[in-house]
Amino acid sequence: MLKDKMIAGINEQINREMYSAYLYMSMSAYSNMIGLKGFANWFMVQYHEEMLHAMKLYEYMQRQGGDVLLKAIEAPPAEFESPMDMFVKTLAHEQFITRSINDLMDLAIAEKDHASQIFLQWYVNEQVEEEENDNDIILQLKIIKDDAHALLMLDRELAGRMTTVPTDFSKGIESAMNAVVPAP
Numbered sequence: 001m002l003k004d005k006m007i008a009g010i011n012e013q014i015n016r017e018m019y020s021a022y023l024y025m026s027m028s029a030y031s032n033m034i035g036l037k038g039f040a041n042w043f044m045v046q047y048h049e050e051m052l053h054a055m056k057l058y059e060y061m062q063r064q065g066g067d068v069l070l071k072a073i074e075a076p077p078a079e080f081e082s083p084m085d086m087f088v089k090t091l092a093h094e095q096f097i098t099r100s101i102n103d104l105m106d107l108a109i110a111e112k113d114h115a116s117q118i119f120l121q122w123y124v125n126e127q128v129e130e131e132e133n134d135n136d137i138i139l140q141l142k143i144i145k146d147d148a149h150a151l152l153m154l155d156r157e158l159a160g161r162m163t164t165v166p167t168d169f170s171k172g173i174e175s176a177m178n179a180v181v182p183a184p
């Protein structure tokens with residue numbers, strides 16, 4: 001059983017992960033529009049990751065008997081100044097998500113909700129990875145500066161990112177996880 005405050009917090013987090021998916025979908029569209037198909041691929045893979053983040057919370061809530069309450073998803077920005085602008089905004093957004101996850105964890109600790117603490121641990125780890133990935137790309141973009149050739153090389157590298165998370169949740173997260181073929 002989840003306490004009311006926990007239910008409210010998880011519903012808010014579902015909305016934030018859905019916004020994350022929406023934001024990266026918008027960045028993918030913008031990348032395509034400016035001819036950077038590798039960046040577009042990277043952001044679309046990230047979109048799928050965000051859908052998993054939302055769906056894990058959605059399923060956990062239902063398993064714990066809490067009511068899922070879906071809220072309106074805010075419109076993300078549609079235009080960006082540059083690839084650097086997209087990744088600086090991505091990192092800032094993920095830092096906001098990290099704070100939000102930490103707040104949820106603090107709540108779970110205050111409420112002595114052990115199951116939620118263990119569940120949220122996955123998100124604590126995931127946020128370390130997310131911020132690291134964004135930082136790595138920002139560092140590369142700093143080296144690239146205005147070098148178009150180098151930017152196209154990075155675009156080619158980002159084109160290789162594969163979706164390794166499940167994308168079909170109709171049978172639940174666990175069965176979706178089992179159905180995912182590990183990357184070669």
Ligand SMILES: [Fe+2]
Binds near residue numbers: 017020049050053097
């Ligand atoms: Fe996320």
Ligand SMILES: [Fe+2]
Binds near residue numbers: 049126129130
């Ligand atoms: Fe991730």
